[in-house]
Amino acid sequence: MAVFKNLLCVFMLQMMVQALLLSHVNGQGLKVGFYEKSCPEAEKIVYKVISDVMAVAPSLSGPLLRMHFHDCFIKGCDGSVLLDSPTNQSEKFSIPNLTLRGYNIIDRVKTALEKACPGVVSCADIVAIVARDVTVATMGPHWYVETGRRDGRVSLISDPLNPVSGLPPFFLNITSLKASFALRGLNSKDLVVLSGGHTIGMSHCSSFTSRLYNFTGKGDTDPTMDPNYIAQLKKKCKPADPTTIAELDPGSFLTFDDSYYRLLTKRRGLLTSDAALLDDPETKAYLIQATGHDSTFFEDFGVSMIKMGRIGVLTGSEGEVRKVCSKIN
Structure with a gap:
């Protein structure tokens, strides 16, 4: 009987924790x-x-x-x-x-x-x-x-x-990217949709030069990247360059559009995490669809941003409203 009560207590505690996590993911109070x-x-x-x-x-x-x-x-x-x-x-x-x-x-x-x-x-x-x-x-x-x-x-x-709950780094493969997003209640579609935000992004050369100069540690290039694109990038980014930046969406980085996805389909994703979207059937299918006449990317981006904006929020009497954003009251 005592064992049963202990198991019941553990079960109830787990249910409470799951309910708390779910409330944060769902953004209750927003x-x-x-x-x-x-x-x-x-x-x-x-x-x-x-x-x-x-x-x-x-x-x-x-x-x-x-x-x-x-x-x-x-x-x-x-x-x-x-x-x-x-x-x-x-x-x-x-x-x-x-x-x-x-x-x-x-x-x-x-x-x-x-x-x-x-x-x-x-x-x-x-x-x-x-x-x-x-x-x-x-x-x-x-x-x-x-x-x-x-x-x-x-x-x-x-x-x-943090290797589990930290920011997903630029070198992650598709399996690790999906796991990182799932930890926040975001699915594969959210992953590829939110990655579309790179259409107005920039990146330091240091985040991708290994793909240009030393992909496997033998002075080689990433075989999944368009070699013509590699040649262009080498003109801009030299090995061990910590300061130069490059457009994630060349020629269109100040305009929010679908050209980021178009570049991916041509094997011109700048970061490993960009190129990884081609390695999953669901994310690949979406980025191809996003470049067509039936694209729902704009609508989907807003939906995924709202969903992301609900992660772990503090509401009601939790936290505070800072008077200055850089320091607590």
């Missing part, structure tokens, strides 16, 4: 128009700032979109990637985040919102709204952003590098 009464002009204020920024610095569109991804994949969408640390031990100082740009733009949006509605709009919500607005500014899709997130108080430099 809704469109969360600030309708408390700060009715919130999204207009964000849009105005981002419009001004995009008019003079359109290349920030990719980093600001990527910031939402980097935030949500670590501890959930809680603004933790924005936090500073007096000893440089927060997420933004972790190696995968060193190439993020646009923190000053988030601060600029926050300042404008604090002036209009002090202590109301969270930094986590700002990151989510900005991601949508830079997508629209680059001719991409519009979606209604669910808001109501609260800001987290913890940000650790080690979290993005």
Whole structure:
């Protein structure tokens, strides 16, 4: 009897944990128009700032979109990637985040919102709204952003590098990519759809030069990459080049479109994780469909972004609404 009670207790505990995780994945507490009464002009204020920024610095569109991804994949969408640390031990100082740009733009949006509605709009919500607005500014899709997130108080430099729950690195194969996304409640379709955000992205040469110069450690190139493309990239990227950057979607990196998928079908994906989308029947079928007349990419991108924006959110009395996005209250 005692054994049965112990098993029952363990079972109940597991059910409670699963229910808690499910509530975070489903983003309970979020809704469109969360600030309708408390700060009715919130999204207009964000849009105005981002419009001004995009008019003079359109290349920030990719980093600001990527910031939402980097935030949500670590501890959930809680603004933790924005936090500073007096000893440089927060997420933004972790190696995968060193190439993020646009923190000053988030601060600029926050300042404008604090002036209009002090202590109301969270930094986590700002990151989510900005991601949508830079997508629209680059001719991409519009979606209604669910808001109501609260800001987290913890940000650790080690979290993005965690081999299981950290940010999926650029060298992952398709099996590992799918596992990383599944851990966050995202499926194979979400993986290939959200990868489409690379249409407005840039990458440092150091993230892919091994594919050009030393793929298997024998001074060879990646046989899955178009050799003509390799020749072009070698003109831009030299071995061990830590500073030069290249367009993930050459010739179209300031326009949100389907050309990223078109390049993949021609074996011109820049990163290993891009090329890996050809190695799975489902993701490959989607990227081919995304380049056709029946493409649903724009609609799907908004759906997957909303889904990603629900990961691990803090709502209600959890967390806080930071007055300054780079530090806890």
